[in-house]
Amino acid sequence: MKTYFADFHIHIGRTNSGRPVKITASPSLTLENILYEASQEKGIDIVGVIDCHVPEVLDTLSQLIKSGTCLELDEGGIRFLDTTLLLGSEIEIYDDTCSGPIHVLIFLPTLEAMKQFSDWLKPRMKNRTLSSQRIYESGIQLQQKVKELNGLFIPAHIFTPFxxxxxxxxxxxxxxxFDPTLIDAVELGLSSDTEMVKQIKELNSYTFLTNSDAHSLAKIGREYQKLCLKDASFKEVKLALSNQKGRYIKENYGLNPKLGKYYLSTCENCSQTININHFEKCSVCEHPRYVKGVRDRLTELEKDPSLTVERPPYIHQVPLEYIPGLGPKTLEKLKDHFKTEMDILHHVSLEAFDQVISPKISNYIIQARKGMLQVKEGGGGSYGKIKS
Incomplete structure (x- = not known):
């Protein structure tokens, strides 16, 4: 077995022709840029690109395979240099059973399966050329279709307020x-971690995923996991999510939840932090409504304090762009010396850092690796910050 870094939630911002896919994502997030960034800059072994249902993206993938730039693997997935692409789609469900919209991630093993899924979406979605669009179908019917195509079904960022x-x-x-038996894993999201949610009873049987939900190239690998697999392929990932045949997730790497932008409950209007148990109106702007933070929402869900499910370690990994004083030029200098961001985050010693950058920044990186940096909490759509 080998270990592989994986980030299963990356958006496409634009197609090759310049058409928007994820409207709120950077235009530089093209399929080719994602693959190059993950492979050569980040050091991510497996990426889930979750807008592969878009017809132009499917055409681009077909052309990359035909030209020999990419290789479709027999066990599922598409290989580019040292990185494997998993073909994914993010879908919004809002059927009669939902209290509000729900985003889910779907992954399929082959290009042909994704083409079939895209065709199936066409009469059920108003605009399948865009990301994260609502499907006019029930959640369970979507689950059944994904399983018919031998795919994976994963609710996305499951605790964020929206x-x-x-x-x-x-x-x-x-x-x-949903049908609980047709869920393969759940994605925690940036404002929660294993410790916060491990006692939620109905999540007991599911693997926890930590992914970036990247809307720019820089955010790829903001959260990720390390998997033990025989090879980087769809089949191996599927085995790991169900802990079969010695395949499993070894470690989750994610933000300290306090850095997430929905950790605390805040006023809907001015983002002032509030106590939901004593809230009538905002003490600052007198607005009558608030955005419930993940920390408070978790108190409302059924817990079982006796749960002793063994989970992979959850390591509070601070992305390099969050490190105080570490700007783009310093990051490029680090990558010139130490290759990829995964190498910098995991393997380079303090002594080696000191040969390249200031001791102050070196110490910040090592402290981040050990989860020792102090954090100011985020909420209401604003990320938390590292205290320098």
Whole structure:
């Protein structure tokens, strides 16, 4: 077995012709740029690109395979240099059973399976050329279609206040919307970690994923996991998510939840932090509504304090762009000496850093690696910050 770094939630900003896919994402997030960035700059072994249902993206993938730039693997996935692409799609569900919209991630093993899925979406979606669009179908029917195509079904950023399973989608249980037996894993999102959610009873049987939800090249690998696999392929990842045949997730790497932009509850209007148990109106602007933070939402869900499920270690990994004083020029200097960001984050010693950058920044990186940096909490759509 070998270990592989994986980030399963990366958006496409624009197609090759310049058409928008994820409107809020950077135009530089083209398919080719994502593959190059992940392979050569980040050191990510497996990437899930979750807008592969878009017809122009499918055409681009076909051309890359035909030209020999990419190779479709027998066990699923598409290989570019040292990185494997998993063909994904992010879908919004808002059927009659939902209290609010829910985003889910779908992954399929082959280009042909994704083409079939895209065709199936066409009469059920108003605009399949865009990312994260609503499907006019029930959640369970979507699950069944994904399984028919031998795919993976993963609720996305499940605790964030908007467009997520527990944020708005259900009042108490995922059973209100989904068939629990057709879920392969759940994505925690940037404002939660294993320690916060490990006692939620109905999540007991699911693998936890930590992904970037990247809307720019810089954000790829903001959160990720290390998997033990025989090879980087769809089949191996599927085995790892169900902990079969010695394949498994070894470690989750994610932001300290306090850095997430929905950790605390805040006023809907001015983002002032509030206590939801004593809230009538904002003490600053007198607005009557608030955005419920992940920390407070978790208190409402059924827990089992006796749960002792063994989970992979969750390591609070601070992305390099969050390190105080580490700007683009310093990052380029580090990559010139130490190759990829994964190498910098995981392998380079303090002594080696000191030969290239200032001791102050070197110490910040080592402290970040050990989870020792102090954090100011985020909320209401604003990220937390590292205290320098």
């Amino acid at each position: 467009k997520s399973l527990y944020g708005k989608g259900v009042k108490h249980s995922l059973k209100e919307v």
